[in-house]
Amino acid sequence: MKNSSDKKYSIEISQKEAEEIRNAIKAASLKVMDEYIERMKKSWPNRPEAMQYFYDIAKFFGTREREIQEAKEEGKKVIGYTCMLAPIELILAADAIPVRVSSGFYDPVKLGNRIVPVEVCPVVRSTIGVEMIGLSPYLKLSDALITPLTCDGMTKLSEILSDSKPVWTLYPPRLKDSEQSMFFWREELRTLKAKIEKLTRTKITAKKLKAAIEIMHKATRAFRRLQEIRKDAPVIMGRDAMLVNQTSMWDDIKRWTEKTEELCNELERRIREKVWACPPDTPRVMIAGSPAIWPDNWKLPNLVEEASPQGVIVADELCSGDRFLFDPVGVDEWTMDDMFKAVAERYLLPSTCPCFTSEDGNKDRVNWLTARIEERRVDGVIYHVFRGCMLYAMEYMRIKRVLDKINVPVYYLDTDYTREDVGQIKTRVEAFLEMLKSRVEF
Amino acid sequence: MWLEVLSEILKLTIFAGLALAGILAILIWKKDLKTKVSYLRFFVQATAMTAFFFIFSYTTQLLLILVVIFALSIFFGRFFCGWLCPFALYLDLVAAVRKAFKIRYWNFPDKLNKFLNRFRYALLIFFIALPFMLEKIEPWQWSLAKFLIGPFKLVSVLLGPVEPLVIPWESSLKLYNINLSYPYASVIAFYSGENLALIAISIFIAITLASSFVVRRFWCRFCPTGVSFAVLNRFKIFRWIPLLRLNKVEEKCTKCGICKRVCPAQVTDVYEVKGGDITTSMCMLCLRCVEMCPYEDCLKLNMAGKTLFKSRNWLEPSKIE
Numbered sequence: 001m002k003n004s005s006d007k008k009y010s011i012e013i014s015q016k017e018a019e020e021i022r023n024a025i026k027a028a029s030l031k032v033m034d035e036y037i038e039r040m041k042k043s044w045p046n047r048p049e050a051m052q053y054f055y056d057i058a059k060f061f062g063t064r065e066r067e068i069q070e071a072k073e074e075g076k077k078v079i080g081y082t083c084m085l086a087p088i089e090l091i092l093a094a095d096a097i098p099v100r101v102s103s104g105f106y107d108p109v110k111l112g113n114r115i116v117p118v119e120v121c122p123v124v125r126s127t128i129g130v131e132m133i134g135l136s137p138y139l140k141l142s143d144a145l146i147t148p149l150t151c152d153g154m155t156k157l158s159e160i161l162s163d164s165k166p167v168w169t170l171y172p173p174r175l176k177d178s179e180q181s182m183f184f185w186r187e188e189l190r191t192l193k194a195k196i197e198k199l200t201r202t203k204i205t206a207k208k209l210k211a212a213i214e215i216m217h218k219a220t221r222a223f224r225r226l227q228e229i230r231k232d233a234p235v236i237m238g239r240d241a242m243l244v245n246q247t248s249m250w251d252d253i254k255r256w257t258e259k260t261e262e263l264c265n266e267l268e269r270r271i272r273e274k275v276w277a278c279p280p281d282t283p284r285v286m287i288a289g290s291p292a293i294w295p296d297n298w299k300l301p302n303l304v305e306e307a308s309p310q311g312v313i314v315a316d317e318l319c320s321g322d323r324f325l326f327d328p329v330g331v332d333e334w335t336m337d338d339m340f341k342a343v344a345e346r347y348l349l350p351s352t353c354p355c356f357t358s359e360d361g362n363k364d365r366v367n368w369l370t371a372r373i374e375e376r377r378v379d380g381v382i383y384h385v386f387r388g389c390m391l392y393a394m395e396y397m398r399i400k401r402v403l404d405k406i407n408v409p410v411y412y413l414d415t416d417y418t419r420e421d422v423g424q425i426k427t428r429v430e431a432f433l434e435m436l437k438s439r440v441e442f
Numbered sequence: 443m444w445l446e447v448l449s450e451i452l453k454l455t456i457f458a459g460l461a462l463a464g465i466l467a468i469l470i471w472k473k474d475l476k477t478k479v480s481y482l483r484f485f486v487q488a489t490a491m492t493a494f495f496f497i498f499s500y501t502t503q504l505l506l507i508l509v510v511i512f513a514l515s516i517f518f519g520r521f522f523c524g525w526l527c528p529f530a531l532y533l534d535l536v537a538a539v540r541k542a543f544k545i546r547y548w549n550f551p552d553k554l555n556k557f558l559n560r561f562r563y564a565l566l567i568f569f570i571a572l573p574f575m576l577e578k579i580e581p582w583q584w585s586l587a588k589f590l591i592g593p594f595k596l597v598s599v600l601l602g603p604v605e606p607l608v609i610p611w612e613s614s615l616k617l618y619n620i621n622l623s624y625p626y627a628s629v630i631a632f633y634s635g636e637n638l639a640l641i642a643i644s645i646f647i648a649i650t651l652a653s654s655f656v657v658r659r660f661w662c663r664f665c666p667t668g669v670s671f672a673v674l675n676r677f678k679i680f681r682w683i684p685l686l687r688l689n690k691v692e693e694k695c696t697k698c699g700i701c702k703r704v705c706p707a708q709v710t711d712v713y714e715v716k717g718g719d720i721t722t723s724m725c726m727l728c729l730r731c732v733e734m735c736p737y738e739d740c741l742k743l744n745m746a747g748k749t750l751f752k753s754r755n756w757l758e759p760s761k762i763e
Contacts, residue, residue, distance in 0.1 A: 176697070177697075177714075179551070179552050182699075206544065217757055220757055221757035221758065224755060224757060225758075327696070327698055327736065328736050328756075328757055330698070330700035330703070330704065330734050330736060332703060332704040332730075332734070333541050333546075333547070334544065335541075335544050335545065335546045335547075336544075336546070337546035338546065338547075338703075341703060342700075342703065345698065345699045345700070345703065346698065349696075349697055349698050349699040350696040350697065350698035350699075352696065360716075363716075364696055364697050367692060367693045367694075367695060367696065368696055370693050371693040371694050374693070
């Protein structure tokens with residue numbers, strides 16, 4: 001631990017106070033998670049058996065926390081990352097455990113407010129708060145953090161978190177297409193690789209990297225299979241699919257792959273038997289924009305799928321959702337050089353984060369959205385933006401114009417990490433769904 | 443007489459049958475979608491090389507062979523370079539050895555590539571002009587027919603890559619009474635004269651093999667034969683011809699960059715061009731990009747409006763076709 005006077009940002013918070021707040025929030029959040037899972041079960045009564053595993057892992061504290069603790073005692077390292085631009089393959093290749101640590105807890109936001117102003121993106125504020133009291137077991141257990149400097153919030157978050165842990169920043173070039181950008185990004189990852197090797201005292205050899213890439217290929221395959229299943233009439237509720245996507249962020253990836261394949265088998269059987277999770281004419285909704293992170297920020301998915309008329313989320317464009325594991329690492333030849341290039345490219349080029357720009361105005365993102373809308377027959381898009389999330393908010397106009405052209409209604413929903421606006425949003429979401437419903441019937 | 447004809451027909455049928463059986467065996471055996479087409483291509487290349495050997499042993503009418511190849515290339519473009527050319531097979535075999543040793547390849551920088559793309563045409567003109575520079579031209583040699591089949595051997599420059607390793611005619615490389623050859627060997631021997639022939643050919647073989655060990659498909663990037671096929675691809679007036687074409691669907695692409703990296707000729711257009719027809723004069727239609735593209739239906743090989751092959755989710759295990 002560093003001396004408090006050396007700290008750049010953190011304010012004094014006594015051990016006792018931290019513990020008190022942590023216990024209070026943990027108890028409340030356990031209750032919230034249980035309640036959410038109950039509600040999810042209620043809206044999908046005939047859910048498949050395989051879903052239970054994901055509900056258990058989703059409880060955040062408990063089994064997986066103990067598992068990581070035990071692995072740590074055996075000498076394994078845990079490396080956290082805040083954004084999907086961090087190369088998971090390199091972490092796996094060094095025999096470390098990757099966990100995503102961006103926080104979805106509502107209450108720690110108030111603690112974050114003591115350090116940064118309230119205008120800052122709530123994910124950042126919440127992550128700061130979680131770190132202050134050690135709420136999230138995964139953030140607490142991670143030995144080092146990889147923080148891609150995608151937006152302003154993430155950039156300063158890396159500084160703030162560096163008060164308590166080694167933080168390895170990754171700077172993605174904002175223009176992806178040029179040769180020099182790729183060169184720069186590869187060098188960034190090469191530096192990162194050296195840091196990972198130093199921490200874990202494991203050399204990332206070609207053999208290990210290949211094994212890691214193959215593990216992630218299997219995970220991507222299962223992930224894609226689940227997304228494929230959501231294409232036709234709803235056989236799984238959107239919330240549940242989103243939960244499956246999210247559990248991959250802290251679960252053991254091999255076990256997650258197996259369980260997801262199991263779930264897919266069961267769902268495919270249901271498609272053949274035509275057992276739908278909700279009526280097939282339910283309005284099909286897509287969520288785009290800022291990430292919705294389990295556990296607390298499940299507000300929007302809950303509202304959409306519990307509203308009357310009910311909607312079903314068939315696709316999302318969140319970095320915590322459909323985009324997370326979708327792209328495979330495409331290796332041409334299994335040489336160290338080519339594998340490394342492939343890993344570097346996979347994390348930079350296919351990313352459709354609005355932090356990137358190009359001459360044609362981030363056309364990649366527009367293409368991803370329109371292709372998904374066509375493929376999943378989306379009836380309407382809910383554009384989810386946090387207050388303070390500049391990049392997503394600013395790109396709304398561009399997306400809206402494109403969606404207007406293909407006649408897909410879009411609804412801009414700005415919210416914060418708070419429970420106070422639920423009632424208000426509910427009315428608005430229901431009105432939007434009502435409108436979609438009448439369009440579907442028409 | 444008829445017995446001889448029958449035996450020839452039988453020989454060719456067995457040859458064709460073996461080729462088909464080999465292709466089928468590979469399709470069934472290779473479960474890995476990422477390399478299936480590559481293996482298939484390897485087999486087609488080997489079959490094509492044998493076929494060229496047969497052709498050369500039947501006829502030494504080089505001009506006739508060249509005319510047929512050029513006529514076909516109106517429809518298939520540089521498909522010849524990717525799938526049939528024997529010289530390309532040697533280069534690919536060298537690359538396969540490199541792959542087996544897990545040694546990395548090197549890429550040219552994009553700028554050098556762009557320069558090479560133009561430089562190829564200069565090289566083609568140089569090859570055409572070479573005979574004029576080396577020999578004194580008599581007036582009677584000016585007629586085009588004489589030029590093509592006469593002593594200057596432009597036809598053998600263009601047919602160079604097709605020359606099989608074992609040839610039925612007299613050659614400058616001999617091993618235990620077997621006439622050996624190598625692409626362009628006869629041309630080099632012709633120009634370097636009797637005394638220097640062997641040395642010049644050896645240097646050429648060493649350079650081409652060594653360079654293709656370091657850079658993928660080194661020779662193909664400025665091969666005169668390839669350029670002359672590519673010329674057809676270059677002009678918009680030929681667009682109405684039902685050529686083999688690579689198409690890209692813009693909406694399905696997230697620009698993940700895999701196509702650009704796996705391309706043995708380092709074609710960047712497949713990545714940079716937004717959508718539509720992406721065939722270029724450098725593209726040899728080896729289909730590596732289509733094979734490796736992880737987005738379903740994003741890249742397609744079209745001919746006359748029909749899709750022959752398209753990208754698919756290669757993470758799924760392949761079904762037996």
